[in-house]
Amino acid sequence: MIGATLVGIATSAIRLATPYLYAAIGEAIGQLSGVLNLGVDGIMLMGAFTGFYVTLLTGHPALGLLAAMATGASMGLLMAFISVTLQAEQGISGIGLYLFGLGLSTLLFGMTVGTVKTVSGFPQAPIPGLSRIPILGEILFSHNPLVYGAFALVPLAWFVLNKTPLGLKLRAAGQNPLAADSLGVDVIRVRYVAVVLGGVLSGIAGASLSIALLNVFQQNMTNGMGFIAVALVYFGGWRPLGVLAGAMLFSTVNAIQVWLQVQGVKIPSDFALMMPYVITILVLASMAKRRIHAPAALNKPFERGGE
C-alpha cells in the first residue's frame, strides 16, 4: 500500500518536472549569456496555446509541438531585439513580454476555440524492455515522449554548455562580454542565439502542459510556472544538474500536494496550492549565504566600444 503510494507520487513527480525543466534550462542558457528573460511565463502560455490549437486542427501533436517551438522562437527573437539590440531594462521588458503572451494567448483562445476542449496529445510511450523493470520501470520509463525529452535535455545542456565552443562563447558573453568581444566572439549574436533557444524551450515547456500532460488549454494555465522556472535557475546555480534538482523538488511538492487532496486530507486546498510559491521564496532566501554567483554581466546590455 505504502509502496504503491510512493511509486505513484514518484511517477507524477517525474511527469510534473517536465515543464519546469524545459523552461528553467532555457532560461539558464539565456542568463548564462547575460540576458535575464522574465517573460518565460508569457512564452509558455503562447507555446501552450499554439501547440494546443495546431494539434486540435491537425490531430498531430508533433505539428503542435513544432508550432509551439516556432512561437517560442519568435517571442525569444522579440525579447532579444528589445533587450540586446535596443538594450532595454531586462526586468521590465520581461514583464512586458509576459503581459503580451498572457493577453495574446487569452485573446486567441477566446476568438478561435472559446470553450474547454481536450485534444489527444502525445500518447504514453513506455520504453520497451526498460519499462518492465519492477518499480523503476513505472516511475522512469512509462511516460510520454516530452517527459523523456525534458530529462534528456539535462545532460545535453550540460555537454553543450561545458564542452563545446558554443557553450564557451555563451558563458564568456555572460561573464565578460568585453573580453569575449576582444577575442572575436560576436557577443550580440551569441546572446540572440541563447535567448531564441531559451524561447524555443519555453515554448516546448508550454506545449508539454497543453498537449502532453493535461491535453487542454485554459487561459493563464501556467499560473506563474514560468516565474518559478526563473527562480529555479538561481536555485540551480546556473547549472543544468542544479536546475534538475530544483525542478524535482518542486514537482515532488506538487505531486504530494495533489496526492493529499485526492486522499481528502484536511488541509484547506488553498494552503496546499500556495506551497510552491512559499517554497520558491524560502528557497531564494536560503541562497543568500551560498557562494555561487550569477553571471557577472547578467542584466547588463553590451555595446561595442561602450564603457
Place this chain on the structure above:
Amino acid sequence: MSDRVRSRQYAGLLIHLTPLFAVLLAFFVGALMLVGLGVNPGTAFKSLLQGAFGNLNAIADTIVKMTPLLFVGLGICISFRGGVLNIGGEGQLVVGALAATAIALAGKGFPGWLLATVALVTGALAGAVWGGIAGFLKAYLNVNEILSTIMLNYIAVYGMNYLLRGPMMDPLQVKLGFFIPQTARLPRAVDLPRLVPTRLHLGALIAILVAIFVYVFLWRTTIGFRIRTVGMSRRAALASGINVRRYTVLGLLLAGLFAGLGGAVEVLGVHHRMFTDGTAFGFTGGAGFNGIVAALFGRLHPLGTIPSSFLFGALLTGANKMQRVVQVPSALIVALNGLIVLFVVGSEVIRRRRLRRLEKLTIVEEEI
C-alpha cells in the same frame, strides 16, 4: 543659425514624444492582430473610444478605472526610482482590500467617517507589510524582488480564496447554502461619497492628492532624495553614507502602502464587499500590472502618472464596450499593454542616445 536652433528644438520635442510613438506602434500592431482575427480594427477602436468617453457615465467609469492604476503607479514611481522593481501590485491590492474589508465589517456601528478612515489606513498598512516583506528579503537576503513580489501575488490570492471561502464568507451565503465566495456587504456608512451622480467616488480625488504628495515627497524631502539617490547609483549612495538597505526596504514598503490603499479604496468606493473568482484578476482587473504600464508611460513621474493612468483607465473601460460590441475579448488590452511596455522601455534607449548626441552637438557648437 536660428533655423538650426529651431530644428534642434523640434528634435528635442520629438525626443520627448517617443513614448507616444511607442503607444501608437503598439496600437498599429494591435490593429494588425485584429485584421488577422477578421475584425475591422476601425469598428473595434471606435467602440473602444465610445466606451471610454461616449457619455458622462463612460467618462466617470474611466476615472473609476484610473484610480487603482494611479495608486499602484505612484508606488511604482517610488520603487522604480529607488532602483527596485515592484511587480507585486496585484497582491498588495488584494491584501489591502482584505484588511480594509475586515476592519469595516468588524467596526459596524462606529461613525462612518471614522470607520472608513481606519479601514483605508489599515488597508494601506497591510499593503506596506506585503511590499515590505519583499523589501526585507531583497535588502538582507539578496532575494530578487521581481520574483519575490510575483510569488507574494500568488500567496495573497490563495490567502484571499481561503478567507473568502471560509472565515470571511458572507454568513447569509452560508445560511442560504449558495456559498458564493464573497464577504457580506460593508456597512453603508463606510461607502466613499459619490462626486457626481455617476459611479465616480471620492477615491479618485484621494488618488490625485496622493500623487501631488508623492511628487513633493520624492523631490522636496530628504528621504525622497535618498531613495532617488539609491536608485541612481547604489555605490554613490553607499559612499555618501546612505543606509542603502533601509531605503531598499522603504522603496518596496511605500510601493505596497499605496497599492494597499488602492485596494482599500476599490472596496470602499466601488465594490462595497470583497469577492473572488479564484484569481487576482477577478478583483483587481489586472491593476497591479496595468499600474506599472501607466507609471512607465508617465515616465515614472507622479504627476505624469495622473494623465497616463487616465489614458490606461480609458483603455480598460473602452475594452469592456469593445468586448460587447465586436466580441473582441478585452484580453486584447492586456496584450497591447505588454507591447506598450516593450516599446516604451525599448525606445527609452533610443531616446537617451539621441539626447546625448544632441548635447554633444550643442557643446561642439558652443566651443566654436
